[in-house]
Every structure is written in structure tokens, then in C-alpha cells.
Amino acid sequence: MAGRVPGHDGGDLDMDAGLLAQYIMNGLMLGMMYALVAVGFTLFFGVLDVIKFSHGDVLTVGAFAALATYVGLHAAGVNSSWLDLLIMLVLSTLAMALLGMGIARYLVMPLRSAPALNTLLITLMLGTVLRESVRLFYPQGANPKPFPALLPRASVDLGGFNLRLDNVLMLAAGVLVILGIQYLLNRTKLGLAIRAVAQDEETARTMGINFTAIVLITFAIGSGLAAFAGVMNGLYYNEINFGIGLYLGVIGFSAAIIGGLGSIYGAILGGFLFAGLQTIGTVLLPFASAYKDVFAFAVVIAIMAWRPTGLIQEKISERV
């Protein structure tokens, strides 16, 4: 019979386990990426009380740095996927760590005595500078660029759910990184110093902690995280373009805020929550992903109205 079969673009699909699993997997991958970005925001805020808005764009630069490394490696004849990936990760993480330190040293720290808004604005503008620089100065930066698929592409088809090895690997790597950061912050001396500075700068200094060094190191860690997230993003979508940082940055920021700035657990929670909101939005709303962003951002605004400092309350209080 001619004609279109109606009604199959929307919310009344019967959800078998495979489909559900697929949705969950999609949500987990997104959540992991958002969480990585959110953790970065929270680290910066905790240490310096600044919102470093250029974080998302550092992610973009990291991804492009990795791509450039790949191109260089291939030109030099290195062809092993694992080696490529390793070198790309190492180089881009180091490069972004350096970039992060530079940003801290030259842009953020000089503004500490100025109103907090100025730092927010300067990092917003810095984000624009980074984004535009990639667009203008990377060869054909304005076009989306294919990112090499370096992880094994084996997959298992479980009914409606396609379980891919590369997704699992990325998820595992993300979890490891986050656990690593947790360990660093809670079990090492460096982490102790970072937490001390985050809590009270003056006392930490009195205790002999080198404030500047700690700040620089924190920024380096955060930016390195961004590079890692950027490479993951590239591997997941097999494509990078100069705009991914802005979108991820805002979502990461919202996620960090929802979870409560300054709390690592909050940031992770916020990241997965946001991804969850988006996935639920696509499942429930009839127009597929058209309204998912609207839905997610609306919920963010609602949450802010209900709990102004995020779900995990900030410990300071200011009542008169």
C-alpha cells in the first residue's frame, strides 16, 4: 500500500530491553563527557573561586592538537593505532596543561583583586579567542574534520542494542580518570594542598603552601582533563569541529553548577544528570532530539530556582 506509516517517530515505541540498553549506553557516554568537563570547572572554582569559561574551548584546542599530532605521526610513518593514540593523548594533555598554566599565570591571577565578574568575562573572551584561532588558523578549521577511529571497532549485537568495544573502552577510561582524580585529591599530599587552598587561601599560605604553584598545577590538571575529554569526543563522534567546545563548555558548566560548584562528586553527578535529562527528553518527547536541549536547559533553570547554589549545597551561607 502506498503512503507513509504514521506515528512512528515518537514516544509510543514499545521499549524492549535492547532499546533501553542502547539509550542507557548513549546516556552514559554523553554523561561521561559532560562529567569530565564539569570536574574541570569545579576544580578551577574550588581553587581560585573563578569560573574559567574557556574550559570548553581548551577542550577543542586539545582535540585539534591531538588531530595535528595524528597527522604528524602519519606523515612520519607511524601506523600503529595504539601507539598513535597513546602519543596523541600524551602530547595533547601536556600541551593543554601548559596552556592552562599560561592562562592561569597571565590572565586569571592578575585579576584576582578585581571583581569576580571580570575573571568570568576575561575567560569568556579567551574562550572566543581560542575558538576563533582554531577556526582561522588551523588549515580549513571552519570545516568539520574527521577524527581517526583508533579504537578497535569490534561490536556485539544484542537485539536492539549494539555493544561496541570502543564505547566500553572509553567509558572505562573515563571512569579510571575520574577515580584517579579522586585519588589524587583525597590521598596525596598534592591533593591535600589543593583542597587547603580551595578552602582558605590565607591559611594555606600561612601553612607554607606555595599558592601560585598549587594554582598552576590545578589549572594544568584541569586543562589536561579537558584534552582527554576532547580526544574522547573525537573518538566517539569520529569528527571534531571548532564549535564543540562551546556547547560542551556550557553544558559542563551547567552540570557543575547543578551539582554545586566546588564539589567533585557534585560535578560528576551533574554531568550524568544532564545527560540523563537529555536522554529522557528524547525518549519522552515526540520530536526526537529537537526539544531535548530546550528541555534540559529549562530543567537547569528550574533547579537553579529551587536550589540556588546547586543540588549539593555550598557550605558558605550568607544571611543577614
Added chain:
Amino acid sequence: MSASKPTTKKSRTSVWPGVIALAIATAYLIALLDAERQNLIIALLVVGIVVVIAGAWLGVLDSVSASFADHEDALGGCAIIAALAVAAFFHESHFVLLLVITVLLYSVATLGLNVQFGYAGVLNFAGASFFGIGAYTSAVLNTYTSVPHLLVLVIGGLLAALAGSLLLLPVLRTRGHYAAVVTIAFALLFKTFLEVNDVLGGPQGMQLKGMSILRWSFNDNIKIGNISLSFYMNYFVVSLLLLIGAFILVRRLERSWIGLNLDALRLDETAANCFGLNIVRWKITAFLIGNFLIGIAGALFGMVGGFVAPNNYTFADSLILVSILLLGGIGNPWGLIVATIIVVVVPEKLQTIQEYRFLLYALMVIAVLLFRPEGLLPRHVRRYFPGWRP
């Protein structure tokens, strides 16, 4: 911090520095707008920068701003004449007039942002979204109803203010960065909402008929005797009137008891609360007034351009409005106008940098934030009466 010498008698600072500065600036602007060859434009820009830096170094800029502060009404009148002179010079060039109109309307929008942020300290990163609400209102009303166009402008402003009130609860309860995130989330939400919404035209946007008041259609070229004027002159007149109105409103607001309350609120919320100021009421007032101005500017701009699309009102555009605010000097309406001119006119003229313009704006703002955070023309500490000396 004015550098005028302390006066013992009640003599006021001279009006001349202001007048001369205004005349030079107008001539410069006309030259810049008229120049076509890139070399000439670059030369003009370099000359301009050098003159301004020399002026700052020689202390001339301070006496100019003192004279503006003291003789504001008179100089305001001269500024209006200057604007008319610019329009007269370019009475036939469509594109230059369009640029001038863009400057005028962006100034109105930034004045609105100024009320919100410069006076009340309420961060609004969704300026372009409220601008867009105004524009879409005029698109929808013009296409589907026959509401008189001047009324459409007012409705645009009101709707923008109304939309702003949706955000009120989260904005009121949050402070600083959190307030920022609320408005940023709204900015993104708005653009995506417009894009997926077919009723409002979706990503393709909507076309708008031109404005017409009492059957005088704004979209036809005018002929007066031998002189033919571009049809943009109509819009220019209305925009100029709007800017004058907004400027006067904002200035009066600043000088009034309302402005005093807003300043107290911005400078120290806790202390203001202690003194019995109703924080909530004043923040709401500032936010709504600001959005009203932005909305009207947006409604008019929509009619000028004849086209509205979601891509015009993105987060990046909101950032441009915020940059103008920062560059010009938060809280100073004159600084805003100068900054708007720089941000709108320079990339259009300097074609070679068109592609790089976002990069350059961002770098400029970073430079300003690092080296002169008060902006080009910073706001002076509150003065009760022009010419008053403590």
C-alpha cells in the same frame, strides 16, 4: 576621579572641551564611514588610536569627560545635531545609514543592559535573546495582525520584560556566577526553541514587512525636491528618537532616588538589606526596565532588517552586547555609545578583518579587562547635581 582643578568659587568647567571633542569625533566618523579604500581606513584607524592615547596621556580626556558631566544637557543636544549631520551626509547611501541605525539600536539595547548590570549589578548574558523576543514579536504581530506599528514596538518591549520575569525567580535567588548560568542557559534555550519551532519559522526565520506609520510606508525611497533620500532615513529618525528617549530615561533614572537605591544594591547587597532596602523589588525593577528597552530596540531592528532568524540571537551575540558594555565603561551611557560605534562600524569597514572580527573583539576586551578594567569612559562616582562640588 575628575582631573578638573579644584575650584574655590562656584565656576563650572568649560563646555568647550566637550564641544570640540564632539565636533572632531563627528568629522572623524563621517570620514571613516565614507572611506572605501582599505589603506585609507587603516590609516584613519591608526590616527584615531594615536589621538586617543595622546589625549589620555595629556590629560585631555579627563577634561572632556568633566565637561560632559557638567554640561550634559547641552552636549546631548549637540550630539543629536552631530547624528543628524552624519545622516545628512549619507542621505543616499543605504548601507551606511543601515550601519548608523544598527549603532543606534544596539546602543539602546546596551543601555538596557546597563540598567541591569551597571546600576543594579544583575548579570544578563541573554541580552540578544530579549532582543530577539522583541524582534519576533514584531514579526508575528506585523504578519498576522494589523496592530499599528508603533504599538508593536511597545508590545515588543513589554513581552521582553515579561519573558524576563520568567527568569526572575532563579535570578533573584542566585548571585554572581549562578545568576550568570541562569541567563546563559536561557540564551541557549531560546535559540534552540526558536530553531525547532516551526510556528515561528524554524531555522529559516520569518520575513517582516517594513514599518509604516499612518500609511507612510517606511520602505519606499523619499524624494524631497531634488534630493532623494534612502528609505532608511525613516528608520533613522525613529531610531534616533528611541535612543534619545532611552538615554534620557536612563539618565533620569540614574539621578533619581531609584538610581540611588540601585547603586546601593549593587555596591553592597547585605548592607543595603540592613538599611531596609527591598532588594527583591529593586532587582525586579531594574531587570524589567532593562529588558523593556532591549525588547523595543529588538522590535524596531527586526522591522529595519525585514528578517528575523534564530541565528541572529545566539549566545555569541549576547556576548557582543556584554563586550560593548565592558569596553565602554560599565555604567556610563556615553561610553556605551562610543563602544557601540567601535564594535559595529570598524569590522564592517575594515573588510580584511571581517573574518577575524570576533577574535579581535575578544582580544580587545581581554586587553581592556587587564589594563583598564573600568572601560574606555568609566563612570564617575555619583554626582547629585551637575557642577556640584563637595
Added chain:
Amino acid sequence: MRKTCRRMIVGIAALAFAVPTIAAEAKDKVKVGFIGPLTGGTSANGLGGRNSADLAVRLRNADPKAKYEYELVVLDDECKPNVAVQVATKMAADKDIIAGATHYCSATAIATVDTYHKFGFPVIVWGAVLPDITYRNKYEEVHRVNGTMINQNDANAELISKLGYKTVAVIHDTTDYGKGHNEYFSKSLAKIGKANIVGTFGVTAEQQDFSSELTKIKALNPEVIYFGGLTPIGVRIRAQMDKLGINAVFDGTSGIVSDSYIQGLGPLAEGTLAFREGAPTEKLPGGKFFIEKYNAQKYDNPPEAYGAFAFAAMDMILDTIEKVGPDRKKVIAALADVKDRDSIVGKITFDDHGQNTVPVITKYVVQDGKFVEWDDSDYASGKRKLPGQK
């Protein structure tokens, strides 16, 4: 103070009306315009078109019989409707630019038709396929040398039905371009009656993540996924189809006929179907001439699918200006009367809406990293099989 202001007015006004009368050079130079997406995901096509138009201008300037010297003014519409309206206003408002070859992206072309009409600026579209561009209004300023999407979707539906596929899922972008494709393809498929559309999904033009749409499509299990949109999202959808393990035929339109599609996907592009009106460039009547001259100029980018049409459009503009002189109204009048005009793409005739008829539709399939004509391919002869091909 009032007197000073008054004197200023007089002085500036005198200056304003005096200066324009001084300039008046003899015009041997004529400016023509080109608009296309020079940045962004479709820039390959835009740059190819620009180079082709530039080639036409160069060849004409090298011709000793030409009456005028031509200068090409190039503007970038970024494939965004709002930017397109801005640059269109800029070009049309500049009285020195006589005519233009405009637009690859349909979303931009449809947004600007009103602008060109408002300013009386003659344009010839070179790459946008949405029928509405010429057929929604009867604007005498707007013409088009390439064909519309109706025919390519007829051919598309025909091939799919002939190959025996029964279920099709449609993904289209939400601009007028994607919606147009959806409309015409659905109609054609319904008319033939052999295949059914199991689901239709609209996506935004800048969307990154298609996992939700594709997950739903996977549940519907279609044999073919029809895609009405441009290369950037085409690349993403195809890549993510693979990630989700969807093994269907990817069936696209002229929007993905571009080298960047193949570069973006590598081996995944294999077996993609696409359709385009007009013969492949080598097989056009003036194709070899065009390719030879194009390569001689050593441009950085290839002409891509629509370069030949851009050349033809610009060439026709230049011919017309040679014949009637650099006057917009005369050019419009001359373009209203184009019948069987020779060009490198064949004989051009504009119907009463300014639309040229391009009879040939080329069917492509990607084979070994190149767009190969279907009839010449291994898939047609049976040596290779598309997913699910019987």
C-alpha cells in the same frame, strides 16, 4: 553655546552637501558580485563556485573585445539565512554592484529573495535547488541556472523503488531546504507506490549527536535511510549509523555530492547513493573547456558539483552587461528575455519565473572513494551489492 552649536551645524552641513559633488570619475570599471558559503561545512562548494565565477571574470577581462573591466566582489553567506540577508543587503545596497551570482545553500537563497527584490538587484542563483526560490514569488530580479530538487527526487524515488526496497526512513534538516526534499521525495515515492516511509525525523542543521534519532530508526529497521540535507550532517549521520550497527542504504541528494563527503567518511562512504540535476561536469557541452581553463588557473579548491553552474551564471551576467550596459534596470529587462542562450552547461532558457530547465538527472553511487554514475557502476551491473539489494 547655542551659537556654537548652530555654527557647527552650518559648517558640517555645508561640508556634507559639497563633498559628494566633487567626485565623479569616468566609469570603465564595473563591479559584479558573488555570494556563496566560503566558510563552514559547505565551504568546499562555496569556494569552488567562487573560483568558477572568478574564472569567468578573468577570462572576460582578458578578452580584448570586452567593453568594460570587471571586478568581482565576493561575500560569504556562511550557509546561514541571517548572515545571507546581511550580506545580500550589503551587496544590493551598494549601487556600484550591478548584478550577482548568488547562493549555494537553499536556506540562504530563499531568505534573500525579498532583499534583492527590495533593492532591485538582479541575481542569478547558481547552486540552490529549492523550487520556492524562483516559484514562491514572481520577482523579476531572481533567476536560476541550475535545476530544482523536484526532478532529482523523482529520480531518487524511482531508483529506490526499482531496486526493490520497501521501507524507507527519512531524515531531513529543518531548514526550508531539508523540508523541501522531504516533501518532494515523499510525494514521488507515494506516487510510485512500491515503498513506504516508516518514519520521518527532522534534525537541526548544526546537530552533532544523532544517537536518539538513529536509535529510534534502528528499532524501525528500514532498508533505506533517505537523507535530505547537506554534507556536514550527512557525514555525521552516516558515521553514527555505523556506530549503532544500522545496515541500511544511505540515500542522499545533491547536498552531499561533494568531495568533503568522501573525505569525511573514508571507507564508510562506499555505497552511498546521491542524485543531482545536470550532467557531470566532464559531460557538459562546455565541460572540457571549463575544466581546462579552471585547471590552468591553479586554484586551491576544485570546482565541485556546481562550479560549472556558477561559471555559467557569471558568464551570463557579464554577457548581459556587455550588451545593455552597467545599469540594473536594463539588466533585469534583458534577463527577462533569455531563450536558448548558449553556455557551458547547455542551452539556458528562463521561464516566466526566471527558472532554467535542466533535463538531465545524474544518479551517483560512491564507489572506491569517488562519485561514480550509477549506470557505469559495479552496483548496477551486479558485481557489488548495496545492503539489502536483491
